[in-house]
Amino acid sequence: MLIKTLTMINFRKYEQVSMEFGYHTNILHGENGAGKTTILEAIHSLAYTRSFKTRLDADLSRHGQAGYQLKGLFSDHHGTDHEVRLKVESSRKKLVSVNKKGLTSRAQIIGKFPLVSLTPEDGDLTFGSPETRRLFFNKLLSQVDSLYLENLQTYARILKQRNAMLQDYANNGTALDRVLISTLDDQRASISAKLHDVRSQYIAEFKQLLYGSYEQMEQEKVLKMAFISNVRITGGEPESLYRRAYQDSLNEDMRKGTTTRGPHRDIFTFFLNTKDLRKFGSQGEHKLVLVAIKFAEGHFLENHLHEAPVFLLDDLFAELDVKRSLMIVESLQGNHQIFITTTDMADLRNHGLKVEGDTLQVIDAGAIQAHG
Ligand SMILES: Nc1ncnc2c1ncn2[C@@H]1O[C@H](COP(=O)(O)OP(=O)(O)O)[C@@H](O)[C@H]1O
Numbered sequence: 001m002l003i004k005t006l007t008m009i010n011f012r013k014y015e016q017v018s019m020e021f022g023y024h025t026n027i028l029h030g031e032n033g034a035g036k037t038t039i040l041e042a043i044h045s046l047a048y049t050r051s052f053k054t055r056l057d058a059d060l061s062r063h064g065q066a067g068y069q070l071k072g073l074f075s076d077h078h079g080t081d082h083e084v085r086l087k088v089e090s091s092r093k094k095l096v097s098v099n100k101k102g103l104t105s106r107a108q109i110i111g112k113f114p115l116v117s118l119t120p121e122d123g124d125l126t127f128g129s130p131e132t133r134r135l136f137f138n139k140l141l142s143q144v145d146s147l148y149l150e151n152l153q154t155y156a157r158i159l160k161q162r163n164a165m166l167q168d169y170a171n172n173g174t175a176l177d178r179v180l181i182s183t184l185d186d187q188r189a190s191i192s193a194k195l196h197d198v199r200s201q202y203i204a205e206f207k208q209l210l211y212g213s214y215e216q217m218e219q220e221k222v223l224k225m226a227f228i229s230n231v232r233i234t235g236g237e238p239e240s241l242y243r244r245a246y247q248d249s250l251n252e253d254m255r256k257g258t259t260t261r262g263p264h265r266d267i268f269t270f271f272l273n274t275k276d277l278r279k280f281g282s283q284g285e286h287k288l289v290l291v292a293i294k295f296a297e298g299h300f301l302e303n304h305l306h307e308a309p310v311f312l313l314d315d316l317f318a319e320l321d322v323k324r325s326l327m328i329v330e331s332l333q334g335n336h337q338i339f340i341t342t343t344d345m346a347d348l349r350n351h352g353l354k355v356e357g358d359t360l361q362v363i364d365a366g367a368i369q370a371h372g
């Protein structure tokens with residue numbers, strides 16, 4: 001997968017700019033605030049219909065503007081071009097089109113233009129709450145299984161409705177419509193079983209990729225990952241096990257005013273030498289696991305989508321030590337299009353990155369703005 005050109009209109013600080021990218025390594029250069037991360041955000045927004053930093057389109061629209069537009073030309077491994085457009089107007093929905101054909105759901109584009117991003121925000125993946133890891137795996141699995149994404153969306157709708165009813169009961173004493181709750185739980189049990197099935201199957205594969213990429217960087221320690229289903233799925237048919245768990249927990253749910261059981265509470269945990277990384281890991285250990293996760297993510301996507309994902313590496317050298325950063329860049333160079341942001345070209349050179357040659361393009365983020 002490649003992105004060849006990008007146009008941004010009223011996207012963050014950019015009024016109207018177009019740029020061309022190199023097919024191999026792209027260095028986005030410029031001082032702090034020059035607009036480097038914004039370019040990565042635009043690429044991500046086109047591929048996934050949303051930024052990796054915010055879900056609020058109002059934040060992405062240039063100050064004083066009511067909307068923004070993005071256009072990108074992607075090219076797949078067959079060499080076929082795909083023009084993706086995204087348009088947000090003040091009061092209207094987000095419009096996304098691929099080759100001029102408007103999309104009716106996110107599932108139609110998720111997984112078509114795979115990216116792997118490594119940004120300062122990704123630290124949350126190992127440091128943050130279980131929610132962060134669920135989101136990560138949901139995004140990953142959605143890209144290789146569009147039915148999974150649709151099921152997630154349906155599950156989220158049911159959960160929202162169910163929680164609203166429970167909250168209304170707990171806070172306002174509104175009588176609970178038990179027939180409706182039971183209908184919702186039947187639907188939820190059926191979808192839960194499907195989500196569980198996809199998670200167990202793919203997570204087993206992801207684990208192997210993760211252990212492999214970690215082992216390449218660190219042989220002294222052992223990384224393990226666990227997927228812990230919130231409802232125990234053994235000794236029976238998953239759908240009925242979920243249904244029973246939902247019936248059994250209804251009283252507790254009513255007391256708490258929320259849905260306590262289900263795949264929205266599944267847990268993914270990383271262990272280093274059998275110790276919970278989140279609780280006991282050092283900064284350096286966290287970073288190394290994060291890098292291993294990102295490599296595994298890349299391999300996983302490539303195995304399933306048969307497209308080499310584009311890597312977006314934001315502030316890599318600020319985040320990681322030189323040895324690791326270079327290892328990442330060198331292992332990706334040649335078989336992936338990569339984007340690296342930096343404030344200092346000399347810094348890249350000093351770190352041993354070859355910044356000359358025809359496989360490398362330097363884009364001056366500050367200058368784009370000046371001429372835009
Ligand atoms: N919605 C917006 N409208 C105008 N400017 C914005 C908006 N959002 C962010 N900016 C500006 O963009 C700049 C940050 O861009 P960013 O891509 O993060 O820079 P870099 O990654 O090069 O440090 C900041 O100066 C910020 O004030």
Ligand SMILES: [Mg+2]
Nearest residue numbers: 036037038341
């Ligand atoms: Mg930045």
